[in-house]
Amino acid sequence: MFRTSARLGLVAVIAVLGVTGCSQGKPEAEKPRVATLIPPSASAAPSASAAPERPRQRLDDTEADYQALVKPYQKCMKAQGFADQKSGASWAEGDDVPEELRKAQDACKNFWPLPPWEMDDANPEAKDFARDTVKCLKAKGVKYVEVADDGIGISSGGKDNDSRSIALTGEYLDACQREVAAKK
Template structure:
């Protein structure tokens, strides 16, 4: 019965689609131009959702070159919309409205977080618990699950980011590197 229902729906869609098509002459409005749907109509389009589905996703095993390659379409899009991220990012005089418009136009090209870290992943909490266990196993005793249950943190009190010295920032980098290593290690065990 299931196969029959799918076949009937498919045939109906083909026939219905053919019945709704029109020649170019039939599509032309009073001005002689074909009426074309635009994004200004306010109706969601299939193209917009298809673009969202094509959004790139970072991977835990990405190299710096992979990361640059994943962000290149986004950076190219920003440039096409008048914002050169390599030159204008720190420019306080760059028009905010122009930057915001470029960012909005290109947001569907910003790579998503790796699936293992994505809050939409129903297993992200389990993944993070395993990452915390790995961190503690490597001697990071203050590693803890974040308040959201979907991230990890090093929790030994409040830290003022303005008070971090160079040696502290080197320690922070070591913790971040260790965290990335544990994320890759846990992900590899889950495959």
């Protein structure tokens, strides 16, 4: 019996020495390595030449939120020599824009807010969102409403510009958009 317990004790001592010996070979300062998608040569900081990311409107933005989004654009346009506009409009669009205004708009385009993602033509689900919004508006009593020709906008009033449909669209559009977005 003594021999068996002595052997077990000897095995336990060897096991402890083996574990202790293995752990002493690894320096304490070395940290465990974690897998990453960023190669070691890549810098974590963005380059100074990177263009600022355009702000994006949200469906739940208030008018005050929108005005805050367009302030950088207005500031840029003012620096280009064009006075502020209270509405935050892009000053002019289309073929009738004077060349100097077009240049200023191009210089400031990175500050102009993108539409909400649900209504952005870059979103592959934007057309579904528009269709579902039209269904919601019709369920609320809007008679003349449809998806616009661009596939993502909403057009109301029909050929006769039905004032009731236009008014109801204005009344229910935000609620329908939020309702549809909540379901997705």
